Amino acid sequence: MTQDKSIKVLSAKQISIQKPLSEEWMDSPETYQESYVKAVDPDFKQFISAGDARRLGKLLKRALATSLSVLQEGGITNPDAIVTGTGFGSVENTELFLDAMVREGEQMLKPTQFMQSTHNTASSLIGINTHSHGYNSTYTQKGLSFDSALYDAWLQFRLGKINSALVGGHDEMTPVFAGFMRKAGHVKDGEICSEAAVSVLLSSQPDAPALCTLEGLKLLNEPEPAELADAIRSITGGNVPSAIMTGMSGNSENDSWYGFLRDLLPGVPLLRYKHLFGVNFSSSAIGFYAVACCIKKGIIPACLALDGAPVKTDQGILIVNAVEGRHYSISLLKPICGGL
């Protein structure tokens, strides 16, 4: 029933609190002392008309810019599937509409704010912009939103329904919602509340130039320790990866959720990215992007390694995302030539 064709990551791009649409952070990352940091936006002119730039909220502009960039780099105009993950959706417009309704009453509310508050506007906008009539969906599952979207795309490949997919993870912030993130415990002490927009282009075309391959993906809700170990073993095929990308942030409660990896895969270097990119519901998309770019380069820079030493990538990088210590996603990215 399913196809085991290799799934390649053709391109991955980000807009975040690091330099946008760039991998300069690998060598010279920005560092921040603030607890809430907005994304650094690129010049949108090359992607978006002046009219759209005025009309669209920042999540949509960023989603479009990263999407068009990866499509261009991957040489695909109409992806077979467009799947987006977003934990909160367009909170800027949600807040404007909600605030006006609560403070000023239920008259004179603006339809454009309502239209843009819906979670699936990013997937739809990309569909409209690229004239793509194919599979189109949107996931919203807190810190597993991007992972859920990636899982859907991965299923579509395995069922032979698609040959290409544009997968995104997009979350924007406002000062008010940044406050909500802290009050709800989604962002913890010592963590930077941030924004992220990541687009990833996947393809099953065997000859396409690519960053790496996606070897496997599993998502689990409140797994028993044995289930977690089984999931990792089935994805790695029992092989030892070069390193493990974690969602460790420096917050001790958050970091404790990754402790089991030291027992399960002793000696395998642990990596992190949240200290450079901050925390938001689309953080895991940044983790995936960072690993894909590092594998292409053949080296994990010291700034991502927990112990500060650069790491090779030849055996592939396992990515573990633990949300609230209860919800997990596990994936494996490998270099194109396979594990040497």
Added chain:
Amino acid sequence: MAQGKSVLITGCGIISAIGNGKQEVLDALLSNRTGIGPLKYLKTQHTEFPVGEVKMSDSEMEQAMGIKPGTPTTRTALMGMIALHEALAEAGLDRSDLPRVAFVNGTTVGGMDKSEQYYTDFIENDTRNEYIKTHDCGSCSEMTAGRFGRFRYITTISTACSSAANAIELGADMIRAGEADIVVAGGSECITKFHLNGFNSLMILDHGQCRPFDAERAGLNLGEGAAYLVLESAESAARRGAKAVALLSGYGNACDAFHQTASSPDGEGAFQAMSKALADAGLKPSDIDYINAHGTGTPNNDVSESQAMKRLFGEQLPPVSSTKSLTGHTTSASGSVEAVICILALQNGFVPVNYAWANPMEDGIIPNMELKPSRKLRHILCNSFGFGGNDSSLVLTLADQAV
């Protein structure tokens, strides 16, 4: 596109304006009784709009689900629990089965009912922080599922009014790919001030009873509800001795790629979604015995959907009706609410009526206005279209039908 394998539906549950549970919903459908009326539960200035509310208060639902007063809940999650309870019971699944069952939920408003109530507290003090945690859609799915035990995977689809249909499609894909034996999929959505005002700002709410496919139609009536299907592989059902109530024999998702809130005049996305669903089911248009249309009652949708149906079915258009003039538009839940209505139609052999229709629209379809009991239905096409041109169609098939 190649034909896909049918997935069994071994249970389903529903709550809507026309009833709590399948029996009440069936009774309402067979007596053509609308659930749309004046606002009762939602606190809003816009009392001029008729709505399809579930006829229970939040606390009545909490009581029905055995939830202690004072526990933070949202109306969307409460309705979800009631529908999920019925679906799990019919499929014969209990707490011990759930660690091998996935839950795929569709919702867009999530916990907005409480957020719009406590928004000022959220900003000014710490008294309602528990409701900040229930604001996002994902937490709504976790709350709904968590009432019954630990599911092995929980995710949430938010594609506006096609959310539940897309949830059912993902669930079926997981089973076809061998990723799960059993997936409970559907959606839940309560009416909120937020989207009542949103739809009002778009000027697509009818001030009277909505009239899908009528020349005089003037918009939709918001509804609310929840419904879930238990999707299961044939092997798993055989092993458990579970009986299929119907089959999901095909499905398709396509993007209209036209406008964020308007449908294309030729209904390209709808046409492609229906075509994909038929191809996936290995069926010809003439095999479809009834279409449960998206049929919102907005001037735009009903033109676009009529064109798409005419393009695909030509002279062989089967009976069509929109049940939204009975339930109201249950938005993110509509895909699963209407899928359960289709299952009831298959099981009981009748074509639901397009309540409140009177005048043919120019170049539109003529909906079914006569309750036809004892009619044998084999295959039903069920449409759900969302903002952003997110179009999905499901093919539901009589359980004893060889496919």
